[in-house]
Amino acid sequence: MATSEMTIKKTADYVSPTRQRVMGILFLLIAFSIWFFFSRSLEPGLQTTFGLTPGGSETQLPDWIFTTAPVLNILALVCAILGGAQLARGFGSRTNLVLAWVAGIFIFSFLAWGASGGSLNMAGLLRSSLVRSVPITIGALSGVLCERAGVVNIAIEGMMLTGAMTGTLVGSLTNMWIGLLAAVAVGGLLGLGHAILSIRYKADQIISGTVINIGAVGITSFISAKFLQKYQELNSPGIFPAWDIPALSKIPFIGPIFFEHNLFVYALFFFLIVLHVGLFYTRWGLRMRSVGEHPKAADTLGINVFRTRYMAVILGGMMAGFGGGYFTVGSVGRFDEVMTAGRGFIGLAAMIFGNWTPFGSFGAGLLFGFTDSLASKLAILGVGIPSEVLLMVPYIATMIVLAGVVGRGQMPAADGKPYEKE
């Protein structure tokens, strides 16, 4: 339909009057609910304690203690002012940034309210959010690689699952480094399969992805039931140890959150930067994006559309395989059937939420990792929200973004369309 033309015409700076008003009202509503639901329900003298040192870390920082109600009132006021400003003149191109700030304030208020009269280890929460965001973001990066070149990849889940199983099996037989390499290789192979089915044989890309997803569940559970459960020595690859980055890990608060992790977190940072630079500042990335946006034009200019797509999908598969390795050699140290539990699909959601960009995906991955991590802490907070409801947030948020309520994403124009040379 006409949507793709519309998105091109609509420049990034333009914010429609309706959206400006809707956003303003939303900010005001958030301000109101912080005051009405959180602040008003508290007894005046209650205090909130936020721990600023994650458990087990050597870089200590004293707890942060404040009286809850006044802080909440100030935050509500800030939101209200932002809402008023948005209604009066609008933030223009910075609307989404302000929205992120308001959302952040809301989450902070929620936590302060939930932890009032008790304590919450904030640093621990953020750190586990980052850790939980790793498989999601790596899955999203796999999607970015494929879809920027115009191939839809809903098989991230299957590729991750197979990578996880292979990492365990090969890792147990040799060592975890080779196991991780094998996970990457198997991911690449599945990527090749996806590419052959969808580029060479022009099978529907969603069906091709489904083939991999169904097959991956089948083959990994089969091998797990046949070998891994029977011979435990085949299911103990070991776990990558945490490496503290020398100087950086000593920074209070930031250090323990970002720089006391194992290989996978650092690899995530590395991939993020490489992929961002590669996609947007190199000839390689320009070619790949052009193949995803307008393959015919790219072909006319002498770019080999098929080869570029093959490369992108194989790289995407390898990325997903690496993400699969996280589940076994990166965190648990053993393989269980269907252990990815939909993380690949959350990765797909993070890619959409992050607007098909590496750093956007990382932001979305962090947000989804945060909900994941918060869901496991809800019982401690005792706020009466079922953790399952919180776990729905990534999916609902993605649907809202996809529907264009907070600005339509810029997906590659030729995403999902097979290319036919004429």
Added chain:
Amino acid sequence: MTDHEEQPQEQPEEQTQEQPEEVRRSFVSVFVEEVSASPLTITILAIVSALILGGLLVALTSEDVYAAWGESPLLAIRTGFEAAWSTYVALFEGAIGSPARMFAALQSGDAEEIRRAFNPFFETLVQATPLIFTGLALALGFRAGLFNIGAEGQLFIGAIFAVAAGIYIKGLPPIIHVPLAFMIGALGGALWGFVPGILKAKTGAHEVINTIMMNYIAFRLSEWLLRGPLQAPNSFVPISANIEESAQLWTFFGAPIRFHAGFLIALVMAWLVYWFLFKTRWGFDFRSVGMNPRASRYSGMNIVVVTVLAMSMSGALAGMAGANEVLGVNHNLAVAFSSGYGFDAIAIALLGKSHPLGVVLGALLFGALRSGAIQMQLQAGIPIDIISVIQAFILAFIAAPAIIRTIYRLKTPSIYKGEVFSRGWGGD
């Protein structure tokens, strides 16, 4: 829109009248050409090839084969062949029943022994029933150009609605309670299909992403309900109470046969979907929009209504699968009670060329695989998950028939049109 239609790769017409020796072609060669041109051949070869590859997997992962390899490769090949053969024999006996046992039971005349001997066959029908519903759901979507990958979630919601209707509505006679609970289940599924439908029609958001998201929302919702409001009193595991007896679907035979009226409802629904798609004006609109949305819009069809209606109806059919499981088989709802009926449906709908009759046949095949696999696991020690591998291969071969054509050297039919199941993320 030309990129959706594959150009014929070869032009077999040249061989027809110009060449005089054409007349003298043997009966066999004409037959071979006819057979290779038939789409049914591809379907059958896809199934057979997938089964062969499944057998290969069994042989390659068999410990007996590894042991035999140490002695001689030839022995290993023989052992592998035997392992695969015994696997499929167990699969067949689990799916249809052992002919010898059936015969002996009939001769003995013992009613219970007869039921036991014939139980595998009925179990196949029980397994096929939800697959017929979900397969029809996918097929209806494909016909309207929509890829409803969310049948699994719609099935869950249908089951939740049906189980609630079965538990909380009391004091109705079965003749009213059963259809009511069934329809409420369908309504739940329809609701879960409506949301992606309206989002697609109004905002262009792709139904594949939205249905995937709705799947996971449904899973989380069912987990929450089963740990909270729907959990059976005095239960420590997340499981609902049993439904009222008046809401249970009718059964016809004594234990152990679980066969129930759901199968008959599924057949009726298959006929209704056929009638709707091919004999009504609305069905024509569906198929027209599915083939070419732009042309349909210019000819005055209401794409918005068709899209919303198609997704809702597809969801309703998937919801019926959930209702069928709850009212006919389990009589309660447990976490993760469905083992992927909604995902199998993708392969079934493609296998059946999105035609209701094809869907029924495909569902029977997959039901037989599922029910046979349980026996196979017990008898041959082969994990049940091999079924998923076989299904993935079937799906791959059906989605890319060129693979089958290449392997078996089939001729490419002159009028080959690539089928369009869904379009790119961004609408059309």
